[in-house]
Amino acid sequence: MAVEAAEAKIAPVSGTGKVDGGGFIQAVTSRLVIAVPYFWLLLFFLVPFFIVVKISLSQTAIAIPPYTPVFTASDGPSGWWANVREFSFDNYLWLTQDALYFNAYVTSVIIAAISTVLTLLVGYPIAYGMARAPQSLRPVLLMLVILPFWTSFLIRVYAWIGILKPEGLLNQLLLSIGLFSQPLVILNTYTAIFIGIVYSYLPFMVLPLYASLEKMDNSLIEAAQDLGCTPTAAFWKITFPLSLPGVVAGALLVFIPAVGEFVIPDLLGGSQTLMIGRTLWSEFFANRDWPVSSAVAVILLIILVAPIMYFQRAQAQAQEAGR
Template sequence: MRTVSRGRVWPVLALPGLWLAAFFLLPFAIVAKISLSESATAQPPYRPQLAGILDAAAWRAFLEGLGFDNYRLLVADDLYWSAGLSSLRIAALSTVLLALIGYPMALAIARAPERWRPLLVALTVVPFWTSLLIRIYAWIAILKPEGWLNGALIGAGLIRTPLSILNTEAAVLIGIVYAYLPFMVLPLYGSLERHDRALVEAASDLGASPLRAFWTVTFPLSLRGLAAGALLCFVPIVGEFIIPDLLGGSDTLMLGRTLWSEFFANRDWPLASAVAVAMTLILVGPILAHRALEARRAEGRA
């Protein structure tokens, strides 16, 4: 097999490799370039609206500056700092919440009778197949002042005045946990299901209580799955756009939303590019860590 296959890797690799080089790597190089060089982006065919939107004098001064002006602006303006910090804080907080909610679910699936497990895994994954937009839309209807949650709570006599949850950070956290739960449960389930049950059994036979067996055997063995799930959630959450846009208030700043509004509302393509580059620099560590974990998992299996 090894002698036969070696020669065949390149022809098979060529097409997907070229596709990704052309449509993933090259575009990213263009983003990096545009974030630095304003002159290329000021050509009329590419951005005719800009001269009208920005003050002409300010725009000329902006053009005459050197390449790193967009980054200087990013660093100098508090808005971008708070968007960045708030993205990281919301992503970290929701990753912790996801772990707290996802871990018991993954454990329950791993401990369910074997013939039930595929069904339970499928039930966890199904929501991921439905549109994120629709799922977040459902939460608008639930959380808004005259929505279903307030209707139910007032109807039950638990509260008198409606809770205002929509357009707050709490709503954003709920939406993120809801949307990303499958991404946390699946890697956790993978590692919980795979680990050697004989070890847990041995711990029990040696007199460990179920709780002690969990903390000394099961939990340490599942840490890699926990890390994989956490990274798989954390990285895209930092750049999340739809959830903060639809559920958050105007004061819920996140980088994905900042990039979106710089691009679509302000039509400032170079600044949006600079935000994209800054976000990638922030995320490169977590992405590489996730890759390393996945590579180790794949080798362990191969």
């Protein structure tokens, strides 16, 4: 009887069929918690994206803003529909007819892919060492990884100009130790771009890897070695497969922004570097062709959405397999 009385007190529905006030508040609160990120996504991503799509379907004009049609409140529904009928896909067709944009997309994807692989090769040993370090040292090592974020991104890229230029610090060091007799030409090359991207985005690779490696059960390695595995075999059969979620997350965090990177190619790669970020900037600011630059941005976003969707699908399949 006592148990039944206690259950009656906490029941969400009373005898009269009315919903308990506490349950209603909890339901509303849970819906608000879900609604807030969706509202944030709608306000700061979907709305600007649709504006960019609208501009990409417009035509260039010598006006402010430099495109037509422009929607105004005074046009009314009939005027808005007339403006909608002026939309066209001419800008997207133009992108397919000019090889410059295709080459820029391909070059950007290749540079981003190579930079991602290099960042993984550099970041994995760092994350592995952090995860295997004593517990007391891990916070210090983690702080050292995120320490570059305390300095402006632009200043850090400018610093590499002073390091990589012919009379820079790197060439002075190489010449002083007699390793080379002439200064190396690194600045304004793709090598400088790779160095800049790997340095700038290294924390985005290290942090997800560290999160995966730090929570791994070390007893699995010990059990593998007890069963006859060498340390190398135990790493490739246990450690690396268990860290794959961190590898994929870090690769996406590096690859996606590297594809559209503008500052590093512009400052370290020189004026001859062909990447989609510099091409988009040139169309938007130099040529003031907002519709074409918007079309470039939309296609770039579509290219970047593909690996994100693949990652989400792989995660869903992994969760289903785990069940």
